[in-house]
Amino acid sequence: MINFNYVQASTQKNVTDTLMKDGTAQIIAGGTNLVDLMKRGVAAPQKLIDINNLSLKNIEQQKGFVRIGALALNSVVAENELVVQKFPLLSKALQSGASQQLRNMATVGGNMMQRTRCSYFYDTTMPCNKRNPGTGCGALKGYNRMHAIFGATENCIAVHPSDMCVALAALNASVIISSSRSERKIAFTDFHKLAGTNPEKDNTLQRGEMITAVEIPDANNFAQHSTYLKIRDRSSYAFALISVAAALDMNGGKINNARLAMGGVAHKPWRLTTAENFLKGKAATEENFKQAAALAMKDAKAYRHNNFKLTLAPNSIAEALKIAAAM
Amino acid sequence: MNDNNKDDKTLNHSRRQFFKISTALTAVALTPSYILKAADDNMDDKIAELFEKRDLNIEVNGIVHTLSIEPRVTLLDLLREQLKLTGSKKGCDHGQCGACTVHVNGQRVLSCLSLAIMQDGKKITTIEGLAKGDELHPMQAAFIKHDGFQCGYCTPGQIMSAVACVREGHANNEDEIRSYMAGNICRCGAYPNIVDAITEVKQKGGTI
Ligand SMILES: Cc1cc2nc3c(=O)[nH]c(=O)nc-3n(C[C@H](O)[C@H](O)[C@H](O)COP(=O)(O)OP(=O)(O)OC[C@H]3O[C@@H](n4cnc5c(N)ncnc54)[C@H](O)[C@@H]3O)c2cc1C
Ligand code: SF4
Ligand code: FES
Ligand code: FES
Numbered sequence: 012m013i014n015f016n017y018v019q020a021s022t023q024k025n026v027t028d029t030l031m032k033d034g035t036a037q038i039i040a041g042g043t044n045l046v047d048l049m050k051r052g053v054a055a056p057q058k059l060i061d062i063n064n065l066s067l068k069n070i071e072q073q074k075g076f077v078r079i080g081a082l083a084l085n086s087v088v089a090e091n092e093l094v095v096q097k098f099p100l101l102s103k104a105l106q107s108g109a110s111q112q113l114r115n116m117a118t119v120g121g122n123m124m125q126r127t128r129c130s131y132f133y134d135t136t137m138p139c140n141k142r143n144p145g146t147g148c149g150a151l152k153g154y155n156r157m158h159a160i161f162g163a164t165e166n167c168i169a170v171h172p173s174d175m176c177v178a179l180a181a182l183n184a185s186v187i188i189s190s191s192r193s194e195r196k197i198a199f200t201d202f203h204k205l206a207g208t209n210p211e212k213d214n215t216l217q218r219g220e221m222i223t224a225v226e227i228p229d230a231n232n233f234a235q236h237s238t239y240l241k242i243r244d245r246s247s248y249a250f251a252l253i254s255v256a257a258a259l260d261m262n263g264g265k266i267n268n269a270r271l272a273m274g275g276v277a278h279k280p281w282r283l284t285t286a287e288n289f290l291k292g293k294a295a296t297e298e299n300f301k302q303a304a305a306l307a308m309k310d311a312k313a314y315r316h317n318n319f320k321l322t323l324a325p326n327s328i329a330e331a332l333k334i335a336a337a338m
Numbered sequence: 339m340n341d342n343n344k345d346d347k348t349l350n351h352s353r354r355q356f357f358k359i360s361t362a363l364t365a366v367a368l369t370p371s372y373i374l375k376a377a378d379d380n381m382d383d384k385i386a387e388l389f390e391k392r393d394l395n396i397e398v399n400g401i402v403h404t405l406s407i408e409p410r411v412t413l414l415d416l417l418r419e420q421l422k423l424t425g426s427k428k429g430c431d432h433g434q435c436g437a438c439t440v441h442v443n444g445q446r447v448l449s450c451l452s453l454a455i456m457q458d459g460k461k462i463t464t465i466e467g468l469a470k471g472d473e474l475h476p477m478q479a480a481f482i483k484h485d486g487f488q489c490g491y492c493t494p495g496q497i498m499s500a501v502a503c504v505r506e507g508h509a510n511n512e513d514e515i516r517s518y519m520a521g522n523i524c525r526c527g528a529y530p531n532i533v534d535a536i537t538e539v540k541q542k543g544g545t546i
Binding site for chain 1: 409410433436447456502516521523
């Protein structure tokens with residue numbers, strides 16, 4: 012690992028001022044992604060700003076939403092009483108990610124900012140537009156079993172690896188972002204971006220900004236019928252091939268409202284709004300779930316090694332809906 | 339120093355002076371390009387900082403150490419290389435195996451992905467700190483009784499993780515134990531016996 016200068020920030024402004032002034036500085040929170048990338052030479056910040064002394068750990072009820080600080084640990088959020096009671100989907104998604112040791116280190120902000128696990132991105136001897144813009148995409152004609160089926164371009168076909176983010180996208184969460192001058196709030200689904208022509212950028216965070224919290228609206232009836240289904244190569248401690256966050260607002264056998272998002276399929280958590288709209292007002296039957304899944308797959312496109320996702324994805328959507336409805 | 343660095347702990351100036359000279363003379367060939375660029379820009383202070391060691395106060399198994407380390411040193415390397423506590427193992431060095439599991443302020447974490455400099459003022463427990471003198475920790479005794487290992491390489495990590503698993507209240511049945519121990523890989527496949535050992539410790543109850 013190339014050496015770097017280490018500073019502990021005592022205020023939020025400290026962090027955003029330093030980020031603004033010094034383009035080579037990077038925040039470190041739990042370190043579970045950044046330290047790994049630094050060891051492999053994929054990231055080489057000249058300065059690390061340790062933000063762990065900031066008071067951004069709180070999880071609190073506010074009017075109409077629950078606010079979770081950017082430094083709340085993944086393990087703490089997963090077992091927090093408010094979260095378990097109001098957003099079991101989020102709790103389940105977090106529990107299905109990484110391991111307890113990693114969840115004890117990983118923060119909400121860091122989880123959102125984690126980089127793709129594309130193996131070409133990790134291998135500094137390989138071409139990769141995300142790591143080194145303009146060098147090409149190694150995965151496009153390479154081994155691309157883990158890669159995207161939605162919204163990709165020839166520039167980059169990577170997927171966002173987070174489980175937590177899929178749940179937050181389904182729950183219509185917002186992200187609170189601070190700079191030295193102002194604070195802004197954006198929809199969670201607008202935080203991450205598609206690869207487009209600049210895959211080196213994973214999201215819409217600007218220079219000089221940091222994440223301070225996420226807010227999840229709680230005026231809804233999704234808690235009772237929601238699930239996170241994660242399909243992976245082994246039953247634990249692995250990234251998703253496909254994951255589905257499904258939440259239903261049910262009235263007897265009828266669906267008032269549905270929320271669906273997928274992981275492992277796109278450069279960002281992938282909301283399935285067409286399928287959601289289709290399910291509105293419909294009966295909770297297997298036939299309807301299959302139709303919703305088929306609608307969701309409309310624009311899917313596979314690459315050489317991930318053709319299996321075109322079958323696995325709709326099956327997983329229908330299965331997740333079935334589990335959520337049966338609860 | 340520019341005010342980017344106003345949070346920096348005080349730097350040792352004679353040391354810095356040394357680096358200003360030595361970087362110019364000898365380190366050039368070994369130095370990353372951005373540092374050379376910094377040198378071109380007459381940013382000697384910045385160069386010096388990059389090689390600077392920093393103070394660290396850390397309590398390991400009840401003993402307080404005052405050390406001087408580079409920021410890039412991981413907690414695992416600090417334990418193994420500087421403190422000669424080689425019980426914590428380096429299996430993958432990338433967070434994928436759990437062999438390096440230690441407790442920081444009572445919570446299980448991976449020491450290979452923890453920067454030592456970020457543990458300032460914290461209390462670390464490693465496998466060496468679990469026994470009380472000659473008396474094994476109940477989890478260590480249970481691993482021996484149930485043959486919870488073969489080669490033993492993953493075992494320190496397994497035991498540190500297992501102790502935390504019981505303390506967290508995540509050892510109530512086999513499924514839960516398997517799920518919360520998933521971060522500790524055993525190449526020898528001692529899993530059934532590890533689950534038995536944890537189950538026994540959990541069922542005996544009491545504080546461990
Ligand atoms: C072996 C392994 C398995 C894993 N499995 C899974 C899995 O199955 N599912 C899953 O979802 N994840 C998984 N992860 C990833 C893990 O969840 C992330 O590494 C973790 O969430 C990152 O959080 P952190 O606090 O450690 O981030 P750090 O490593 O500290 O930081 C990551 C990035 O976020 C930036 N950052 C951190 N906080 C902020 C902030 N407040 N504002 C702006 N930028 C910020 C940093 O600058 C850095 O670029 C796994 C990781 C490993 C090593
Ligand atoms: S898919 Fe994206 S991250 Fe992977 S090699 Fe291509 S450009 Fe890089
Ligand atoms: S050595 Fe730390 S997880 Fe493998
Ligand atoms: S005992 Fe050999 S790796 Fe677990």
